[in-house]
Amino acid sequence: MINWAEVSTLITGGAGFIGANIVRRLALSGARLHLIVRPQTDLWRLSDVRDRVTVHKVDLLDGEGLRRMVRTIRPTIIFHLAMPSGHPRTAAERLESLQVGILATAHLLEAAMEIGAQRFIHFGSSLEYGRYDRPIKEVDHLSPVTDRGMAKATASMLAEFYARRHGIPVVILRPFSVYGPFENPNRFIPTLLRAAMTGEEVRLTAPSYRHDFIFVEDVVEASLRAAELQVQSGEAFNLGTGTQWTNEEVAALVEQVTGRALRLQIGARPPNPPDTSCWVADIEKARRLLGWEPFHDLSSGLKLTWRWMQAERIVDDQRA
Structure with a gap:
């Protein structure tokens, strides 16, 4: 070590x-x-x-x-x-x-x-x-x-x-x-969490785009x-985590974690260039050679990020 x-x-x-x-x-x-x-x-x-x-x-x-x-x-x-x-x-x-x-x-x-x-x-x-x-x-x-x-x-x-x-x-x-504390505030997960704080409306892509959130x-x-x-x-x-989530599934989990309803416009936002219906990591090699696997699932990671944003009063999207 x-x-x-x-x-x-x-x-x-x-x-x-x-x-x-x-x-x-x-x-x-x-x-x-x-x-x-x-x-x-x-x-x-x-x-x-x-x-x-x-x-x-x-x-x-x-x-x-x-x-x-x-x-x-x-x-x-x-x-x-x-x-x-x-x-x-x-x-x-x-x-x-x-x-x-x-x-x-x-x-x-x-x-x-x-x-x-x-x-x-x-x-x-x-x-x-x-x-x-x-x-x-x-x-x-x-x-x-x-x-x-x-x-x-x-x-x-x-x-x-x-x-x-x-x-x-x-x-x-x-x-x-990747998501968590200090992420660019205008990215997907910080935008959802900020909307849970402020009540602002969130424009989502059409259903079925998936990501492996770590x-x-x-x-x-x-x-x-x-x-x-x-x-x-x-x-x-x-x-990665080996688990993929659709954007609308992440939004639903944010509602569960924060206890606050989100105002969503599903299909109002165009997809980002890499968006696809399947995007998930095989992490067996990292398990085997690094002895590593993710400790946090999406729910626990969102809770920690939510607490950090509340503590830091992250309610704007001006910092990149």
């Missing part, structure tokens, strides 16, 4: 949803944390642990600047989560996601190889896969149907290649639909196990 207080840890994307939850977990363990963020990044998710981390405002596309910074801090463990948020809608956004996915990942892999980092945890996505009518396995073909999925898939392929060709100790994680604390736990355990370099792991 890693004594996090004795190693230097570097996290890209540490101000984002999943990254901030990893940062907060490690900060409370006394870890020596270094974060790479873009100069314009809002650090609202880290406001109460800001004094426990060192923030480096570095452009990941600046290869030489990045390598200088990595040589200075010499991280033992690297968590790579950086990627523009959301699904690209314009040519500029598509090109930015590909630049970060390919060039930024390559720059960081080169820097990790130069200093001999002991573990490189690369965050991919379930969006890397094609559409299947059954639980998705890690051996399934990568055939993304969205621009974000394409950027994620190319980055994961690059990380796997560096593991195989250059011996970098890479582990690839592919989370499914609580963020379970993703954090899997991330730390991937860093601590000895697994073959280049291995990929799905992070």
Whole structure:
């Protein structure tokens, strides 16, 4: 097991949803944390642990600047989560996601190889896969149907290649639909929970679109196990629950958890680019090699997220 207080840890994307939850977990363990963020990044998710981390405002596309910074801090463990948020809608956004996915990942892999980092945890996505009518396995073909999925898939392929060709100790994680504290307030589950607070109307997609929702604390736990355990370099792991829910089923569960009725307009919202009638993870590999499985079911995760939103008074959708 890693004594996090004795190693230097570097996290890209540490101000984002999943990254901030990893940062907060490690900060409370006394870890020596270094974060790479873009100069314009809002650090609202880290406001109460800001004094426990060192923030480096570095452009990941600046290869030489990045390598200088990595040589200075010499991280033992690297968590790579950086990627523009959301699904690209314009040519500029598509090109930015590909630049970060390919060039930024390559720059960081080169820097990790130069200093001999002991573990490189690369965050991919379930969006890397094609559409299947059954639980998705890690051996399934990568055939993304969205621009974000394409950027994620190319980055994961690059990380796997560096593991195989250059011996970098890479582990690839592919989370499914992650939710929980500090998620972007305008995403699906925070929108439902906020509507339970305010009574606002929620526009849902047509029935039958399904997702495998995984609580963020379970993703954090899997991330730390991937860093601590000895697994073959280049291995990929799905992070999900093995259970999928329709949007209307999630809305009904939110009503049950909060005790408040929702005002729904079913069919009023167009589907998102990756929406499909079957989207669920096979997590047997993570069980077998990481000794991990999700601790929270959707009901318990929603309860924890609901309590957090009430405590934090999360009633607006302005923070991303």
